[in-house]
Amino acid sequence: MKRKSLADEKCPMARSLDIIGDWWTLLIVRDALAGVSRFNDFQRSLGAAKSSLSTRLKVLVDQGIFDIQPASDGSAYQEYVLTDKGLALAPVLTSLAQWGLAHAFKPGEQASQLVDKKTNRPLKDIELRSSDGRRLHASDIRFLSGLTEIPA
The missing domain is CATH 1.10.10.10 (Winged helix-like DNA-binding domain superfamily/Winged helix DNA-binding domain)
Incomplete structure (x- = not known):
């Protein structure tokens, strides 16, 4: 198809x-x-x-x-x-990997990790943030159609 x-x-x-x-x-x-x-x-x-x-x-x-x-x-x-x-796809793939770690593996199951090259520590989870810096949840966002004006 x-x-x-x-x-x-x-x-x-x-x-x-x-x-x-x-x-x-x-x-x-x-x-x-x-x-x-x-x-x-x-x-x-x-x-x-x-x-x-x-x-x-x-x-x-x-x-x-x-x-x-x-x-x-x-x-x-x-x-x-x-x-x-x-390169701008890095946050997209990072977010997808973090979702996978949280939802596609059983507890204790081996998985590859994304780490900071400098510290070799896992990355902090990507978060949704408002334009003023507030942390947002899925219930705090909405998609506007391309025909709807975004308020200033």
């Missing part, structure tokens, strides 16, 4: 999912944030078929999430390097 395009939706979440909404794509970006940059290394890490991985990387390059650059070691290889747009 062909996926319906969400590129013209008024909802920013729908447009985001149109670009990064499949799980392979998110795992590719996860690996890139962890330092993976070569096709073969992505393939080895993900266990993805070459054709699937190639297609997804092409979309990510076309969407400006990755740039293709000559290998940093001077070899004939190319590397996929996250752009600023790609």
